[in-house]
Amino acid sequence: DAKTTQPTSMDCAEGRAANLPCNHSTISGNEYVYWYRQIHSQGPQYIIHGLKNNETNEMASLIITEDRKSSTLILPHATLRDTAVYYCIVRAYNNAGNMLTFGGGTRLMVKP
């Protein structure tokens, strides 16, 4: 699976949009971009995934650049409960039991 690079930490004001970047310049054609988050030692929580089109769900939006070398997770109206470590993970789609490889992630602090 391709390697990802994320900023170590970011701050965001409550109510504002949080934009979390991720670089995955070595991503290959069959690899998806997944985002998970971990709130204070709880189990990682799935947020969203995408291949090349932008995606939106009730939690977030995922913007993937046309060359697929980077992506941005957008939390449109961050709340204090969104304070967490956010992980960008790239992995191929197949039916094998592939694991997720977690990096250090971005520690997002939402401030009042």
Next chain:
Amino acid sequence: EPEVTQTPSHQVTQMGQEVILRCVPISNHLYFYWYRQILGQKVEFLVSFYNNEISEKSEIFDDQFSVERPDGSNFTLKIRSTKLEDSAMYFCASRGAGGINQETQYFGPGTRLLVL
């Protein structure tokens, strides 16, 4: 909404003792995983399990570890003789099969294991 559950939430054990961590995956899921996270460190993959056998394992998953699906609902991780360095949060995860939207892994809340 279906969720992965894990028991116990906390476990304290003496070095050298055996522990069994239990997980109930989401009911129609077919792939099962164990991960661990030592305090302050990254989440690390241990093992994946499909069709009643291990499909992948990491270097961490040595002979002291074993997994089992003893019935149709539980998935267990056994550590035969615990070491101090086994102290960590252990997360179970599961996923379905059949299309990309079934590939998402869902994690349980974890078991915090402390080896004294």
